[in-house]
Amino acid sequence: MNRSTKTELKNEQCIDIGEIQGRDNLAGKIKALSDMLGRILGRDTIEQSMEEMGLEERVLTLHRLVFKNDQGKQAASKPSDTAQISLMVREIEEGVAEMMARRAVENNLEKQVIDLMEKRQQQYLNELKLEIITKKNGPENAHTLKKFADIEKLEYRKLSKQGIELMRPSSTDEIIGQDRAVKALISKLATPYPQHVLIYGPPGVGKTTAARLVLEMAKKMPYTPFPEDAAFVEVDGTTLRWDPREITNPLLGSVHDPIYQGSKRDLADSGIPEPKIGLVTEAHCGVLFIDEIGELDFFLQNKLLKVMEDKRVYFDSAYYDPDDENTPKYIKKLFEEGAPADFILIGATTRHPSEINPALRSRCAEVFFEPLAPDCIQKIVRNAAKKIGVELEQGVDVEISQYTMEGRKAVNILMDAYGMALFRNGGKGASGITITRDDLAEVIQISRLQTCSKNYGEHRGETGRIYGLGISGYLGSVIEFEAVAFDVGEEGKGTVRFNETAGSMAKDAVFNAATVIRRLTGEDISRYDIHVNAVGGGKIDGPSAGAAMVLLILSAMKGIPIWQDMAITGEISLQGKIKPVGGVFEKVCGAKQAGMKKVIIPRENLNDVPPYLDGIQVIPAETIEEAMKLMFTRGLE
Numbered sequence: 001m002n003r004s005t006k007t008e009l010k011n012e013q014c015i016d017i018g019e020i021q022g023r024d025n026l027a028g029k030i031k032a033l034s035d036m037l038g039r040i041l042g043r044d045t046i047e048q049s050m051e052e053m054g055l056e057e058r059v060l061t062l063h064r065l066v067f068k069n070d071q072g073k074q075a076a077s078k079p080s081d082t083a084q085i086s087l088m089v090r091e092i093e094e095g096v097a098e099m100m101a102r103r104a105v106e107n108n109l110e111k112q113v114i115d116l117m118e119k120r121q122q123q124y125l126n127e128l129k130l131e132i133i134t135k136k137n138g139p140e141n142a143h144t145l146k147k148f149a150d151i152e153k154l155e156y157r158k159l160s161k162q163g164i165e166l167m168r169p170s171s172t173d174e175i176i177g178q179d180r181a182v183k184a185l186i187s188k189l190a191t192p193y194p195q196h197v198l199i200y201g202p203p204g205v206g207k208t209t210a211a212r213l214v215l216e217m218a219k220k221m222p223y224t225p226f227p228e229d230a231a232f233v234e235v236d237g238t239t240l241r242w243d244p245r246e247i248t249n250p251l252l253g254s255v256h257d258p259i260y261q262g263s264k265r266d267l268a269d270s271g272i273p274e275p276k277i278g279l280v281t282e283a284h285c286g287v288l289f290i291d292e293i294g295e296l297d298f299f300l301q302n303k304l305l306k307v308m309e310d311k312r313v314y315f316d317s318a319y320y321d322p323d324d325e326n327t328p329k330y331i332k333k334l335f336e337e338g339a340p341a342d343f344i345l346i347g348a349t350t351r352h353p354s355e356i357n358p359a360l361r362s363r364c365a366e367v368f369f370e371p372l373a374p375d376c377i378q379k380i381v382r383n384a385a386k387k388i389g390v391e392l393e394q395g396v397d398v399e400i401s402q403y404t405m406e407g408r409k410a411v412n413i414l415m416d417a418y419g420m421a422l423f424r425n426g427g428k429g430a431s432g433i434t435i436t437r438d439d440l441a442e443v444i445q446i447s448r449l450q451t452c453s454k455n456y457g458e459h460r461g462e463t464g465r466i467y468g469l470g471i472s473g474y475l476g477s478v479i480e481f482e483a484v485a486f487d488v489g490e491e492g493k494g495t496v497r498f499n500e501t502a503g504s505m506a507k508d509a510v511f512n513a514a515t516v517i518r519r520l521t522g523e524d525i526s527r528y529d530i531h532v533n534a535v536g537g538g539k540i541d542g543p544s545a546g547a548a549m550v551l552l553i554l555s556a557m558k559g560i561p562i563w564q565d566m567a568i569t570g571e572i573s574l575q576g577k578i579k580p581v582g583g584v585f586e587k588v589c590g591a592k593q594a595g596m597k598k599v600i601i602p603r604e605n606l607n608d609v610p611p612y613l614d615g616i617q618v619i620p621a622e623t624i625e626e627a628m629k630l631m632f633t634r635g636l637e
Helices: 003-041 055-067 083-139 142-155 179-189 209-217 264-267 298-310 331-337 357-360 375-388 396-401 406-425 437-446 506-523 546-558 584-593 603-608 624-631
Strands: 197-200 232-235 255-256 274-277 287-292 344-349 365-368 464-471 477-488 495-500 529-536 564-570 597-602 615-622
Touching: 003 055, 003 083, 055 083, 179 197, 179 209, 179 365, 197 209, 197 287, 197 477, 209 232, 209 287, 209 344, 274 331, 298 357, 375 396, 375 406, 396 406, 396 437, 406 437, 464 546, 464 584, 477 546, 477 584, 495 506, 506 546, 546 564, 546 624, 564 624, 584 597, 584 603, 597 603, 597 624, 603 615, 615 624
Parallel strands: 197 344, 197 365, 232 287, 287 344, 464 564, 495 529, 564 597, 597 615
Antiparallel strands: 255 274, 464 477, 477 529
16 A cells, blocks of 8 residues: 555545534534423424434434524525535524514513503403492491481471472362363363363462373373373473574473583594483373463473474484494484474463464463452452461451452462461460451552552442443453543634653543544533543543543533442544454453443454353443433433
8 A cells, every 4th residue: 555545545544534523513502402492492302303313413413403483594505515515503592592582572572561450450350449448338428418317307307398399289169260260171172182272360269280280180081081190380481592593492392412512421422412401201190280371482482382293302413423333322212203292282371372483372272260250259258268277357357358469479478378377376385376457458558569559439429430341461450541621712822731650551542532522412522621531540542532522521511410439441433433442351350350330342342251250240232322321310411
């Protein structure tokens, strides 16, 4: 063997030994990487599963485990020599190092997340505990509980009923002086087809009470549509206010938007408008009673008429979204279908029918309550005295009837006199009390009461004095006129003077009377200085003093006495006809209140006066000549 051959053999042996040593080192690295990768991946058996593999398979397996999710890494193939194994081992080392770094970061983040969750969980638990404590204990403390106890204590301490409540009628039979009106109201309400009603009449005669009692009566009748729980919703038209922008409308209802008016908190937070139903819906299947309906805003009356036609109230709001899933069902129903409002309207007023909205009148039946005559007031006073258990000295009821034509006012006067009688009794007790005329006189003086109508009627004749009739609201009254006439001896030199404040129509009645007198007597009143006076002053509207002016001036000119227990009303035409006027029924009642025995009215007004009026004779007249025969104590010469 030559020298060169020996050298080559020696080199081959060195390579084999180096390669063996290199593979051993790689095997150690691969084992270490396997252990490390097993800890990272959570696989404790990675090394055991590769024990039977060769070095190339083990490297390839590790390489694929490390880079299996790396889409950008080219798929590895089985290495064929140590150099390729070394290259793959270095790649595996880099991959494992990256995995370890990522795992360290993830562990750190997980730790931070766990710490934050524990902190938030503790905070959430504290909030839950606080909420539970609040629900258990509520917002109360010792101070608020004491205030609540004080208010509860007040609930058990009550005064007795007010006199007006105690004396309020409990049945229609107790409504004095309104038999016809109550009968008419029952006939319109207690039927299978009840009507809307307007009630006219003076204050304090029982309009509200009658409406309430008639509804209670109607609910008990089997043929009426009112259910047993039909509501009687009462509201005062003088205090009922609304906003034309529909921000608020207690009568018809309104929509509380979530921004400006503040719906319920849960609705406001989600931006949902909330409809508020009105009194018309509360009165559904019952009665809506509007006192002083004539004072109700005109535009609101028209809106009310629309609801009465539709029997529903409809709501609208720019904030309403029909597609909003958070909107409660009741709000959707109100916006889409409206609120039911099928009710019967009863409106009460002290105004004249001509002052009421014609559209409202056309939809309602009309019932007129009558002024209370003195005998009705006296009966109310006696019934009230029985209810409070007191005796009345003779004449107390009669005297009270001279100071009011309202039942409510009469009861108040009686209660004032009762208090005065108790004071006079020295606090010895409320039993056995008698209200005397002295008690009443003191009340009248202290309260500065004025008689509602002077007792004028006297069966005697008097020249230049006559009684006409007037009306204020639904209360009639007697108006005293007087006149004097002086013959100046020459036509055209006389003058006629009349109260300027009495009004132009009353003044025109004097001039119309002058024409009629000239037609009757052929004498021109310009020959006389005539002064006509309305005693007590005040403005006199309407032409109803015409007939009285003719008789008064004739009496003054001719010296003919006029009966002083008679009164007259009626417009005078230039031909001497007595023409019809308004308010005749109330005027006759006022004359009766003033003690008149007879009243002359236009013949065309005869049907305006009921035949049952006792204590006064109503005489129709068509011409001034007929009136002269009745009122003059002797004929015209």
